[in-house]
Amino acid sequence: MKLRISILLLILSLVLMSLDKVSKNTVTFEYPKDWPKPTYTFKNNPLTEEGIMLGRKLFYDPKLSKDGMISCASCHLSFTSFTHVDHKLSHGVKDRIGRRNTGALINLAWQKDFMWDGSINHLDFQPLAPLTSEVEMGGNLDNIQKYLSSDDTYKSLFFNAFGDSIANTPNMLKAFSQFMLQFNSFNSKYDKVKRGEMSFSESEIKGYQLFQTHCNSCHTEPLFTNNQFMNNGLTVDTTLQDMGRIKVTGLKSDSLKFKVPTLRNIEVTYPYMHDGRFKNLPMVLLHYSQEKHQTFNIAKELKEPIVMTEGEKRSLIHFLKTLTDKEFLYNQDLSFPRN
Numbered sequence: 001m002k003l004r005i006s007i008l009l010l011i012l013s014l015v016l017m018s019l020d021k022v023s024k025n026t027v028t029f030e031y032p033k034d035w036p037k038p039t040y041t042f043k044n045n046p047l048t049e050e051g052i053m054l055g056r057k058l059f060y061d062p063k064l065s066k067d068g069m070i071s072c073a074s075c076h077l078s079f080t081s082f083t084h085v086d087h088k089l090s091h092g093v094k095d096r097i098g099r100r101n102t103g104a105l106i107n108l109a110w111q112k113d114f115m116w117d118g119s120i121n122h123l124d125f126q127p128l129a130p131l132t133s134e135v136e137m138g139g140n141l142d143n144i145q146k147y148l149s150s151d152d153t154y155k156s157l158f159f160n161a162f163g164d165s166i167a168n169t170p171n172m173l174k175a176f177s178q179f180m181l182q183f184n185s186f187n188s189k190y191d192k193v194k195r196g197e198m199s200f201s202e203s204e205i206k207g208y209q210l211f212q213t214h215c216n217s218c219h220t221e222p223l224f225t226n227n228q229f230m231n232n233g234l235t236v237d238t239t240l241q242d243m244g245r246i247k248v249t250g251l252k253s254d255s256l257k258f259k260v261p262t263l264r265n266i267e268v269t270y271p272y273m274h275d276g277r278f279k280n281l282p283m284v285l286l287h288y289s290q291e292k293h294q295t296f297n298i299a300k301e302l303k304e305p306i307v308m309t310e311g312e313k314r315s316l317i318h319f320l321k322t323l324t325d326k327e328f329l330y331n332q333d334l335s336f337p338r339n
C-alpha cells in the first residue's frame, strides 16, 4: 500500500515537473562577451518570459501602494534610465518627500549592494523597502498579497510564472527581480565604438583620455562603477544629515561614504549625487575640479582638485554623453505594459 502511494506520488511529481517545463519559456541572460560574470544567482530564480511579464505588471502597478497612486515607475521612469528625473529627492504617497535622490537602475545583475549606502544586499529583497516605506508606497505586505490573490489577471500570471496562483511574497519578489534584470544597457555609442561599429569624434577621444586618467579608478569600465563605497568630498547637507555607509556598518571609516554610481546614461539621470544637489554635468565637474570638503577618509584620488581647462571639461562631457543608450531608454519591452 505504502509502495503504491509512493509510486503514485512519484508519477504525480513527474507529471507536474513536465507540465512545469512545458508551460514556461526560459530566457537566457545575455551580455557582452568581455564583461565580468554577473553576481546575481540566476540558478535560484531562472528567468522566464512569464516571470518577466508578471514582474513588469507589478513594477507599473500603483495599486500596490497605500493610496493606489504610486508605482515603482512613479520614481523609476524607463526613459530616464529608471530615475525620478528633475526631482532632487523622491516623492512618494501623499507627495511625501524621501531622503534621497533616485539612482539609475541599470545592469543590476552585476550589483552586490543596493541603495546609496548599501543597506540592502540582494536584489530580491529590494522591493520590500519601497513597498512598505511610509515615504514611498506606504503599503503592507498582507494587503498586497490579498489584492494580488483576488485579482484574476494576477492569479493567472502567477500560475503561469510559478505554477501557483497564490501570490506569495517570495514569488512576487522573484518576479520583480526578473523584470529588473532586464534593465541592461550596453548599446551606447561607447559600446559600439568598443565593438568597432562606430568611432569617437576628436573631442570624445580627448574626453575618454581624461576620463581614464581622473575618473576610471572609481567609475570603472565597462560597468562604470567599481561597486565600492567612497567619499568623493561632498559637504554634508545640514538638513538631511546623511552620513551614508556608516549607518549600515557602524564603522567610523565609512562615514560620508556612498556607493559609486554607474555613469551609464548619465546624460539623462540628473540631478546628480545621493541628494540630487547638482543639476547638471558642468556642476559635477566644477565639484571635482575645486577644493573639496576635506575629511579624514576622502578618497586619495580626490584630495587635490582635478585641474581641467574649460575645453577639457567640454570634451569630458562629450565623452560622458557617449554613454547614453537610446535603445535601452526607449526599449518598448521595458516601458508601461500595454495589456
Ligand code: HEC
Residues within 6 Å of the ligand: 059, 070, 071, 072, 073, 074, 075, 076, 090, 091, 092, 093, 098, 100, 101, 102, 103, 104, 105, 111, 113, 114, 115, 116, 117, 126, 127, 130, 131, 135, 136, 137, 176, 180
Ligand atoms: C517614492 C519613490 C520611489 C518608489 C515608489 C520606488 N523607489 Fe526604488 N528607489 C528610490 C530611491 C530614492 C532610491 C535610492 C534610495 C537610497 O539609496 O536610500 C531607490 C532605490 C532603488 C533600487 C536600488 C538601486 C541601486 O542601484 O542601489 C532599486 C533596485 C529600486 N529602487 C527598485 C524599486 C522597486 C522595485 C520599486 C517598486 C516596488 C521601487 N523601487 C519604488 C525611490 C523610489
Ligand code: HEC
Residues within 6 Å of the ligand: 103, 104, 211, 214, 215, 216, 217, 218, 219, 229, 230, 231, 232, 234, 258, 259, 260, 261, 262, 263, 266, 269, 271, 272, 273, 274, 275, 284, 288, 299, 300, 301, 302, 306
Ligand atoms: C574616488 C572615487 C571617485 C572618483 C575618482 C570619481 N568619482 Fe564620481 N562619484 C564617486 C562617488 C562615491 C559618487 C557618489 C557620491 C554621492 O552621491 O554622495 C560619485 C558620483 C558621481 C556622479 C553623480 C552620479 C549620479 O548618478 O548621481 C557623477 C556624474 C560623477 N561622479 C562623475 C565623475 C567624473 C566625471 C569623475 C572624474 C572627473 C569622477 N566622478 C571621479 C566617486 C568617484
